[in-house]
Amino acid sequence: MKFIKIAIIVAITFCFAASASAGDTFLVAIQLDADSCPVATYPELLDLAEGDRVEWQSVDTEGFDVSKRYSILFDPFIGSTFTSRPSGFTRSTPLSRDLPDEEVVYKYTVVSDDDSGCPPLDPQIRTRR
Numbered sequence: 001m002k003f004i005k006i007a008i009i010v011a012i013t014f015c016f017a018a019s020a021s022a023g024d025t026f027l028v029a030i031q032l033d034a035d036s037c038p039v040a041t042y043p044e045l046l047d048l049a050e051g052d053r054v055e056w057q058s059v060d061t062e063g064f065d066v067s068k069r070y071s072i073l074f075d076p077f078i079g080s081t082f083t084s085r086p087s088g089f090t091r092s093t094p095l096s097r098d099l100p101d102e103e104v105v106y107k108y109t110v111v112s113d114d115d116s117g118c119p120p121l122d123p124q125i126r127t128r129r
Contacts, residue, residue, distance in 0.1 A: 023051035023094070029059045030088075030110055030121075036068050037118030038110040045105075046125045052095045054125075056110075058088030069113040074106065083113065095127065103128045 026048070031040040038058075046054065058068045068088045074080035084090040105126045112118040 025053045025055055025091075028054055028056045028123075029063070030056055030070065031063075032058055032060060032066060032068055034061070035116060035118065036066075036114070037112060037116060038070060038121040041110065041121065041123040044123050046123070047128065048095050048125055049128050050095055050097050050099055054092040056082070056084065056090050058084065071111050071113055073109040073111065099127050099129050101129060 026046055028046060029042045030038050031042065033039045048054070056070075056072060058066050058070060060066045066088055067086055068084075069086060070084050070088070072082040072084075072090065072092075082090045082092060103126055105124050107122050107124055110121040110123070
């Protein structure tokens with residue numbers, strides 16, 4: 001049952017991403033395991049253009065929203081950290097207009113905001129003009 005719900009989340013996210021244009025908002029589900037450690041994101045690779053935003057929501061292994069705080073850290077952007085609300089939700093600022101002309105893939109890191117010792121999760125974002 002949990003795989004069906006996750007598959008639905010992935011399908012909805014990909015359909016939304018495929019039909020989106022610059023300035024849209026994309027939803028990313030951060031799946032947490034039983035120890036509240038981030039283990040996956042759906043989608044794993046996100047395609048963004050100038051002006052796009054991202055909304056992250058923590059979900060359990062069955063795909064249901066879960067109230068768990070985490071932080072999103074970006075490399076190589078200094079000061080680009082988003083911390084979730086207690087509800088497990090956070091939203092990015094719009095993607096900068098200063099994008100390189102070529103497509104670039106950036107890693108971002110999801111870390112748990114507690115002392116559980118969870119390893120970080122490193123999904124990716126591809127930017128384009």
